[in-house]
Amino acid sequence: MQSERAQGRIGEEEVEVYISEEEIRKKVAELGAVITRDYEGKDLFVVAVLRGAIFFAVDLVRAVDLPLVLDFVQISSYGDSTESNGRAKITRELDLSIKDKDVLVVEDIVDTRHTLFNLLSFLRSKFPRSIRICTLLNKRERAEREIPLDYVGFSIENLFVIGYGLDYAQRYRNLPFVGVLRKGGEILR
Ligand code: IMP
Ligand code: MG
Numbered sequence: 001m002q003s004e005r006a007q008g009r010i011g012e013e014e015v016e017v018y019i020s021e022e023e024i025r026k027k028v029a030e031l032g033a034v035i036t037r038d039y040e041g042k043d044l045f046v047v048a049v050l051r052g053a054i055f056f057a058v059d060l061v062r063a064v065d066l067p068l069v070l071d072f073v074q075i076s077s078y079g080d081s082t083e084s085n086g087r088a089k090i091t092r093e094l095d096l097s098i099k100d101k102d103v104l105v106v107e108d109i110v111d112t113r114h115t116l117f118n119l120l121s122f123l124r125s126k127f128p129r130s131i132r133i134c135t136l137l138n139k140r141e142r143a144e145r146e147i148p149l150d151y152v153g154f155s156i157e158n159l160f161v162i163g164y165g166l167d168y169a170q171r172y173r174n175l176p177f178v179g180v181l182r183k184g185g186e187i188l189r
Contacts, residue, residue, distance in 0.1 A: 012183060018161055019154060019178040027153045031134065032063020039066055045101035050074035050092060052108035055165030056136045060106060071096045077115045088118040103128040107135040108165045113145040160188045
């Protein structure tokens with residue numbers, strides 16, 4: 001377990017491991033192998049979504065045994081709250097062209113899918129050859145948009161998770177595992 005300093009506690013929350021470093025490592029290797037098989041002979045362009053997904057993305061691309069290009073977009077949705085408001089805007093553009101590329105969007109977590117919906121319409125306007133989505137985490141039964149997910153690391157229940165890139169008010173990203181927060185005995189959702 002990380003030190004309290006690394007956890008960067010806010011108030012009285014307790015951090016609990018939800019998905020361990022080891023489970024994440026195994027899953028990333030599995031996803032990397034499947035993506036390597038699926039993208040053989042294609043023109044793979046990985047779009048990682050800042051900031052949370054970079055932790056997953058840099059591990060995942062190292063598990064993909066193919067030539068690829070990596071670029072980043074940033075899309076804002078939450079502010080400092082734990083609820084999506086349905087609106088999202090691109091706050092950092094891609095540096096490179098995705099025209100005719102086989103784009104793989106790498107996300108840390110998909111919740112209502114509003115963020116993804118906005119991101120996909122932005123990416124489609126740049127004429128990639130294909131777009132698929134890879135997310136480390138998918139909150140089951142939270143989808144409010146019909147968007148298929150091509151690669152999912154873990155399907156999780158409706159809990160607010162932190163660590164391995166995921167934040168709560170910008171904290172906890174540097175935890176090496178995915179955790180949940182407990183406050184006064186209750187798990188935060
Ligand atoms: P959506 O638009 O509701 O699908 O929200 C997706 C975005 O919300 C993700 O990219 C995260 O930035 C954030 N998010 C959703 N659930 C969580 C969570 O449990 N912990 C941390 N961030 C989350
Ligand atoms: Mg995100």
